[in-house]
Amino acid sequence: MSEARTRLAVLGKPIAHSKSPGLHLAAYRRLGFDWSYDRIEVDGAGVGEFVTGCDASWRGLSLTMPLKYDVLPVLDELDAVARITGAANTVLLLGDRRLGFNTDVGGIVRSLAEAGLEQARTAIVIGGGATAASTLVALAELGVAHVHLLLRRPEAGDALVELGRSVGVRVTPAHIADLASAEAVDVVVSTLPGGTDAGVAVSEDLVGGALLLDVAYAPWPTPLASQWTAAGGRVIDGSGMLLHQALLQVRVFVGGDPTAPLPDEAAVLAVMRESL
The missing domain is CATH 3.40.50.10860 (Leucine Dehydrogenase, chain A, domain 1)
Structure with missing residues (x-):
């Protein structure tokens, strides 16, 4: 046999x-x-x-x-x-x-490196699930010191604040609506499920200064990626990750x-x- x-x-x-x-x-x-x-x-x-x-x-x-x-x-x-x-x-x-x-952590680090981002100091992470946790650890590997964590319910970010502390990253939870007024950072990572609309117009400062990694890849483009591209910003999808x-x-x-x-x-x- x-x-x-x-x-x-x-x-x-x-x-x-x-x-x-x-x-x-x-x-x-x-x-x-x-x-x-x-x-x-x-x-x-x-x-x-x-x-x-x-x-x-x-x-x-x-x-x-x-x-x-x-x-x-x-x-x-x-x-x-x-x-x-x-x-x-x-x-x-x-x-x-x-x-x-x-x-996932290694996938994020390698995907960002392919896009030319091997070091960063500031970041925004959108969403609060397992991929957000992996993203925080990946950003710590890149040298990020401060992450603005944008959630629909900022009070749900306590576990990620603790995770950030454990890897040397200060995590500040805020409402996702803050995308509209956010200042420039080095990188933005959206961990929202594919097709989810953040429902916020992204600030010009943010689009002009940050690479967006949207971890979704189907359907593509996401509403956020479409906004980013239309405003002339750099976007990579989740296929590299x-x-x-x-x-x-x-x-x-x-x-x-x-x-x-x-x-x-x-x-x-x-x-x-x-x-x-």
């Missing part, structure tokens, strides 16, 4: 839009692995049962929101980034051990370590980029 094919998947709800299968399958073909990678619709209430029910044919899982939080109780171990952010977007399955990783966090996931699934480069990694990244 032939050995069971190694299985991987991205979990979420909704999940039909995910580009992760194309990215991952391109990488595994280039690396010479006959692995499968599927989309599976799973919600937060069901993710624990799904993960604990995976048999020996499973190698790993990619997770969308809100599963990045909901999966934590069934994981045996977290890498340092997942521990700091309190969110795991990657699960490595090794026998009866379930290891959680966060590759998606690409680079996926590359780090491939490192995890192949070698168990997001910091260890793949064999011929430049070629692997190139075929993944082409799949987008």
